[in-house]
Amino acid sequence: MSTFLRFRGTERYLTNEALEASVNSALALERPLLVRGEPGTGKTLLAEAIAEALPARLISWNVKSTTRAQDGLYVYDTVQRLYDSRFGDGDIRDIRRYIKLGPLGQAISAGERTVLLIDEIDKADLEFPNDLLHELDRMHFTITETGDEVTAKTRPMVIITSNNEKELPDAFLRRCVFHFIDFPDREFMKRVIGVHHPGLDDGLVEQTLQAFFDLRTMRGLRKRPSTSELIDWIAVLKKAGIGAVKLEQSLPFLGTLLKKEQDVAAYADKLAGGRKYRA
C-alpha cells in the first residue's frame, strides 16, 4: 500500500469517488490537477478543501485577461527603481529589493508543501498555459535580473480551474490530471444542502430542490442557476422565515436564482402559460 495521504473530502466539502480518484492521482503523480465544469460547481472550493485536508498553505492566483505567465513567477519593479534612483530613496544597487515574487514564485520558493490554486486559467491569453509548462514541470525558475535560481524543495500541489471557456493547448493538457465536475444530481445536492444548512426542514429541502431542478430544466434560460445560487437562495429563505415554497406560485426572492432580466421574464411567461393551461 502507498504511504501518501488520501484525500477524502472535508466536513464542508463533499466529494465522490471520481473526484477523489482524480485528486489522489494528482497527489501521487505530483502533477497539476485540472478541474473543469459549469460555474458554481465548487471548483475553487476544492482547492481550499485540499489545502485544509493536507494541511498546507493555500496560495491563490486569480487569473485575469491581462495576466501574463511571467507575473506568476516574479515582477521586477523597474518603475520603483527608476523613481528611487531619481529621488535617492533606498539602495538602488540591490536589484533584489525590486523583485517581487508572484503566486507561482511564492509556491516554488516556500520551504514547505503548499497548495497553489490557479483560478480560471481560461481567462488569460491563449498562450498563457503554454508559457507555464516549463515552470510547472520542473518547479524551478531563474530570476534573470539577479541570476538567482529558485527550486522547490517540496513540489506544490497545483490545482487549476477552468470554466470551459476556452480550449486549452494539448501540450498543457497532457501534463495534467483531469477532472470534470458533473453537475450534482438530486441526492448529492441534498447532501450539499445538509452541509451548508444543517437541520433544515425536510419539506422545504424537497420543495426548494424541486423548484431548483425545474428551473434548471426550463428551456431558454441564458444562465441556469447553480449550486452556489441554490445555497444563497435557501439562506435568504431562512432569513426571511419562509417555511414553504409553493411551486405553482411565483418563487420568493427569485433574484437570487435568476440573474438575468431575460430569464426572469422567461420564467414569468412560463408561469402565466401554465396557469392558463390549468384554467
Next chain:
Amino acid sequence: MFIDFIYELRKNKVPVGMQEAVALARALSLDLHDSSLEGFYYTARSILVHRESHLDAFDVAFAAHFRGIAIEAKKLHEELLEWLRDPVQRRELTDEERAMLKALDLDEVERLLEERLREQKERHDGGNRWVGTGGTSPFGRAGTNPGGVRIGASSGGRSAIKTADARAYKGYRSDITLDVRQIELALRKLRAFSREGALEELDLEGTIDHTARNGGELEVVTRPPRRPNTRVILMMDVGGSMDPYAQTMSQLFSAAKRSTHWKELRIYYFHNCIYGAVYPTEQFRDPVKITDLVADCGKHYKLVMVGDALMAPWELLGAPSYGESEKGAAGVAWLLHLREHFERSVWLNPEPPSVWGGSTIDTIRSIFPMFELTLDGLAEAIAELLRGAPRH
C-alpha cells in the same frame, strides 16, 4: 491488459500516448485504484482523458474492453452464491466478539471483501476469515457478523461497467454537438489585437529608453492600448434546402452576434447562390451590391460563407433572372470574385462531408476552403482564417 485498453482508446480517438500510459502504470503501482475495477475506471479516466469531449469515447472504450472481465466477475459471483446456498449451523457469538465485529465500517468491509475474494480459492464454511456460510467473517450469508456484507448485490466490476455504460458524457462530445456557447468560444479564437487610439498606456521599455537617452531625467512615454482588430463578414444561405439546418444557423448567428471581441461584424443573407447582391435582412430587402461591398471592405476582412452549397447546376453556372442578378455574370463568377478579393475566406457546410462529392458542392469546394459545420470543423475553419495572408 491495460496496454490493450490504451489501444482501444486510440481506436476510439482518445489521444493517449506514452506519457499517459507511463503515468497510469505509476498510479497502478501505487495502488491508487485500490485494486478494484471501479477504482481503475476513475483513476484511468482522470489520467487518460484530458477534456470532457473525450469522456464519452472513454466510456465506450471502457465498456467494450472490460465487458469480458465483468462477465468473468459475474461467473465468480455465481460460484460464490453456490457456496452460500445452504448455510451450516450457526453458532452464538459472545458479547466481546460482537463488539469487535461492530468496529468494521461498511467501506472497510467492502474493501476487505474484494481483497479476500482474490485470495480465496474454494468454498469455505464456518471459521472467521473466508467468505462462506455460517461463520463470523464479515462476508457471506447466514453468518453472525452484525457489520457484515451479504453477498448478492452487484460486484465492483459490474458497477464500473454500469457507470461506463450509462454514458453520461455523451452531450459533451465535440464532434456532434454545437451550441451557441461553444460556437462563441470557437469564434473567440478569431480575435486579434492591434494598438490604436489615444495614448493611455505606459510604455515601460520606451520610458526606460528615453530616460536613459535623456541623461537620467525621467521621461514618461505612453502608447495606445491594445484593441481588437478583426473584421468579419458572415454570409448565410437561407431558405429552401437550408431549412433543416435552421436551428444550427440561428445558433451560429446568435453566437456571432454576441461576440464582442471583433471590431466589426457584417451579416448578409443570400439564397442558394450569390448573384450580384446580398441582403442585410432575411426578408431579402435592401440589396447590397457585391461590387459596392467589395469596394467598401478591404481585403483584410475575413469572409465566412455558410450554406449547403447544394443547387441545380444552372443556378451556379448560369445567371438566373430572379433576384437582383446582374445580367451576364454566373453565380460561380461572383463567388470567385469574393474569394479573390478577400485574403482569407472559408465556406462552412452543414452537410456531412460524406455527401460532398459529385454535386455543386464539389465546384464550390474548389473555390472556397470548405469545412463541416461542427465544432471541430469550425475550429479548422478558424485556423484557416488565421493563417497569414496568402498573397499581396
